[in-house]
Amino acid sequence: MSVLVYTENWDGVFKKLSFELVSYAAKVAEMMETSVTAVSIGDVADDELAKLGNYGAAKVVKVDGNTTLDNQVYTGIIAQLAEAEGAKVVVISHNNTGKALAPRLSVKLKAAVGAGLIALPSSTEPFTVSKKVFSGKAFANVVLKTDVKILTLAQNSFEVIEVGGTATVEASTATAGEAKTTVKDVQKQTGKILLNDAEIVVSGGRGLKSGDNWGIIEELAEVLGAATACSRPVSDEGWRPHEEHTGQTGKIIAPNLYFAAGISGAIQHMAGISSSKCIVAINNDADAPVFESSDYGIVGDALKVLPALTEAIKEAKNK
Amino acid sequence: MKIVVCLGNVPDTTTKVKFGDGTAFDKTGVQWIINPWDELALTRAMELKEDAGNPVSSVTVVTVxxxxxxxxxxKALAIGADDAIRVDTDARDAYAVAGQLAEAIKDKGFDIILTGIESSDYNGSMVGGMLAEMLDVPSVSAVSGLTISGSDVEITRDIDGGKEQVSVATPLVATVQKGIAKEARIAAMRGIMMARKKPLAVVPAAEVETLTDFVSFELPAPKPPCKMVDADNVAELVDLLQNEAKVL
Incomplete structure (x- = not known):
């Protein structure tokens, strides 16, 4: 018996997301009085793999090669390792990869999924998780009825806990047939902080009046080391690419700090960002709904307030 | 080529949700819509069919x-789908819904199976992938672009920090997200008239189990009131973020 955690890598490197997952798996394992085995697929160096021990993995099983994400191949490999380890719980991220793998694995292992979790299970007998439903308007308590369970963890919702342990690294030759997905081309964002990874996000809405005004969003983001985002009308108008749209039908994010500038705060927008730890709203309409769900607010024109805020932050940082 | 789009029937996104005694969603007075991502999937399916360069013979919609x-x-038929299938049972959990969909479509020769990446009610993002595994066909998730090239499908999928162009042979399941179509299509009057005469088959539910039980629902704790700062004093905001919220 063990808790298995699938740790994705990015060109052979783990990031905070991976450590959040292992930390979460370690806490679940503690509740079940067992240990954590991490699974890594793709080419990752042993010293990188061993880092997972610091967050609570007792063992890391690596499967080299398979650098193309083929959902059937990855599912097959993870399922074999879960069975070999006698895993009772499999932890996966609720990111794009996890959303692709967890459901296939659920069917293969006949394992119930607790999807998009932001906290530990509330009990293991019966195995009960709380999950957001209706796009964050409510929470549901869900009992996972199967012997094996899959938990997908929302990014930025669980703290990284260093325990100072070491993990043994084992190689596995598990295979699962030919990949049916052929990658033709890859475009990577470079030099930009990814929206899902960002601790701070600066987001603009229609109140910015034009895509040409985005410089003031980018300047504030620059001094904060933040990612930039936008509301749906902004991406629909083509002022910004759809990848930057945060909200119910766009990206769901949970940064420490979210600036909503010139965003009215429609319920659909707030659904995507309500898990942010702190929300700051800047809007010229004092009655805008965004203020109801924010921690701090400024009534004013975003085009004037944002540059002033950028300067104030620069000043505070120089102190 | 035959396309099927799996549709969820969900409460309008502006619905104020209520749970009666806390054990089930209260449907009283709720307006129902096509799940927003599924609506984008349907829109893309119609675009593919209308492009004469594609060998798409039909677009079917299916729901549980x-x-x-x-x-x-x-409404989906009015937007342009050729026919519809409704599996006559309540949607109880993702596994059961995927199981019903699999039974309903498995022998019908669909080449491209589209689902939205998520439903706006239970937000699991599980049905598409489960369906693919049950049908034993490839799946691609987070799809923001899809074109047909011979018997293959060329897909743009979002990965953490970028995009990938991938090619997959049919049949396959693509779970689609924002970007797959520019804007969801709205039914025109002519479509609404024609939809009345299009076939909507009602099929009995298969024997499918659930893996989860939704035992209770809670509303989130109300947020404390927003602390307002004067627009001429942004330094105060910076101070609050540094020393009170401790997020800077």
């Missing part, structure tokens, strides 16, 4: 739900 899901299916 009671009779109250039929207005949503008629």
């Amino acid at each position: 739900g009671g009779k109250d899901a039929e207005p949503t299916m008629r």
Whole structure:
């Protein structure tokens, strides 16, 4: 018996997301009085793999090669390792990869999924998780009825806990047939902080009046080391690419700090960002709904307030 | 090539949700819509069919739900789907829904199976991938672009920090997200008239189990009031973020 955690890598490197997952798996394992085995697929160096021990993995099983994400191949490999380890719980991220793998694995292992979790299970007998439903308007308590369970963890919702342990690294030759997905081309964002990874996000809405005004969003983001985002009308108008749209039908994010500038705060927008730890709203309409769900607010024109805020932050940082 | 789009019937996104005694969603007075991502999937399916360069012969829509899901299916037919299938049972959990969908579509020769990446009610993001595994066909998730090239499908999928162009042979399941179509299509009057005469098959539910039980629901704790700062004093905001919220 063990808790298995699938740790994705990015060109052979783990990031905070991976450590959040292992930390979460370690806490679940503690509740079940067992240990954590991490699974890594793709080419990752042993010293990188061993880092997972610091967050609570007792063992890391690596499967080299398979650098193309083929959902059937990855599912097959993870399922074999879960069975070999006698895993009772499999932890996966609720990111794009996890959303692709967890459901296939659920069917293969006949394992119930607790999807998009932001906290530990509330009990293991019966195995009960709380999950957001209706796009964050409510929470549901869900009992996972199967012997094996899959938990997908929302990014930025669980703290990284260093325990100072070491993990043994084992190689596995598990295979699962030919990949049916052929990658033709890859475009990577470079030099930009990814929206899902960002601790701070600066987001603009229609109140910015034009895509040409985005410089003031980018300047504030620059001094904060933040990612930039936008509301749906902004991406629909083509002022910004759809990848930057945060909200119910766009990206769901949970940064420490979210600036909503010139965003009215429609319920659909707030659904995507309500898990942010702190929300700051800047809007010229004092009655805008965004203020109801924010921690701090400024009534004013975003085009004037944002540059002033950028300067104030620069000043505070120089102190 | 035959396309099927799996549709969820969900409460309008502006609905104020209520749970009666806390054990089930209160449907009283709720307006129902096509799940927003599924609506984008349907829009893309129609675009593919209308492009004469593609060998798409039909677009079918399928849902799992009671009779109250039929207005949503008629709406999909009005948008342009050729025919509809409703599996006559309540959607109880992702596994059960995927199981019903798999039974309903498995022998019908569909080449491209589209689902939205998520439903706006239970937010699991599980049905598409489960369906693919049950049908034993490839799946691609987070799809923001899809074109047909011979018997293959060329897909743009979002990965953490970028995009990938991938090619997959049919049949396959693509779970689609924002970007797959520019804007969801709205039914025109002519479409609404034609939809009345299009076939909507009601099929009995298969024997499918659930893996989860939704035992209770809670509303989130109300947020404390927003602390307002004067627009001429942004330094105060910076101070609050540094020393009170401790997020800077």
